[in-house]
Amino acid sequence: MTIHEMSIDLETYSDVDIKKSGVYKYAESDNFEILLFGVSIDGGPVTVYDLACGDAIPKDIINALVDDTVIKWAFNAVFERVCLSYWLKKNYPDKFKSYGPENDTTGNYLNPVSWRCTMIWTAYMGLPLSLEGVGAVLGLKEQKMKEGKDLIRYFCVPCKPTKTNGGRTRNLPQHAPDKWSTFKSYNERDVVTEMGIKEKLHKFPVPDFIWDEYHLDQQINDRGILVDMQLVKNAIAFDERSKTDISDQMKDMTDLENPNSVVQMKAWLSEQGLEAIKSQYRIPVVGC
Known part of the structure; x- marks a missing residue:
């Protein structure tokens, strides 16, 4: 099958x-x-490949x-391109092709020119920069599903081990099939929504020079x-040494256990006949 264009999420x-x-x-x-x-291939129906389940x-x-002759579309495409770069290198090293000169870090990634x-x-x-926001503004028939944030928190990031979840640190498909x-x-739905954006905006194409700038970026x-x-x-070492030296000097000057303590420093200033005053900019000002 010859593929000319793909929409990916x-x-x-x-x-x-x-x-x-x-x-x-x-x-x-x-x-x-x-x-x-x-x-979606060449504007056809969306297929979801469940890699987590085999x-x-x-x-x-x-x-x-x-x-690089096949155009790949995605919303915030850098995410898909970089993620697929690492995934392909790991799972299909014989297929992966990068770009750029030898020994250059661009060799780790798929060429952005086809994205x-x-x-x-x-x-x-001048539209919103979120898929949900732009879908609402354009009045797309298929909007981004609001359940997404909770599902991402559940499946896409580590979870806190508890007695209820058996002490696991990750939620897998079998833990919540529904x-x-x-x-x-x-x-x-995300792919459908992204395709809806393309359809709505097709009369207002992005100039080639903008895509050139994007690829350079x-x-x-x-x-x-x-x-x-x-x-x-x-x-970093100088910073640590400087902090230590200054702290030691402050301890010698004030006899305070912790000169960084606001409470201790205010008490010491008060003993010296000074009062710490808060400015409207939240910068401590010492006044008589």
Whole structure:
């Protein structure tokens, strides 16, 4: 089967907090998994491949993922592209193809040139930057399912071990089959909603130069920046030493056990005939 275009949405698991660490560290984790792979081929019906329960993505789709002539669409496509890069390298190393010069970090990722992001499209049109928000503004028939946030918290991040859950640190499909079924519907709906955005905005295409800028942006992020780690380590060491020296000096000056304690410092200032006054900017000001 010849594939020209795909619309994709993933549901994933990782023990790394994506909000704190970003998608690159998130997908680098040894515990990263793709749970659900929702895809529409050339505008056709959406199929959800339940990888967590043993489904396999067909070979023609795998080939299309690494084929730079096949256009891949997703909302916030950097997530799908980076996640699929690590997943393909792990599961289909013979199929994975990267880009960029040898020994460059871009070699870890799929080429962004064949990816299109519906979030970039909505941003270009001045629309909300969330799938839920843009779906509401455009009045899409198929809106993002509101159950999604709870399902993501349940299946996509580690859970706290309790007596009730038997001390487990992760929720799997078998722990809540009904929720898992809804989660698959949620994954399917996201693809449908993303396709609805494309349909609504098709009369207002993104100029090629914007896509060129997007692809350059992705290359910059894939490459990252060089960091002098010795400088970083020394800066941290100097900071710790400086804090210790200043704390020791403050202890000598005040005889306080902990000069960082606001309560202790205010009491000491009061003994010196000074009063700590709070400014409207919450900056402590010492006054007589």
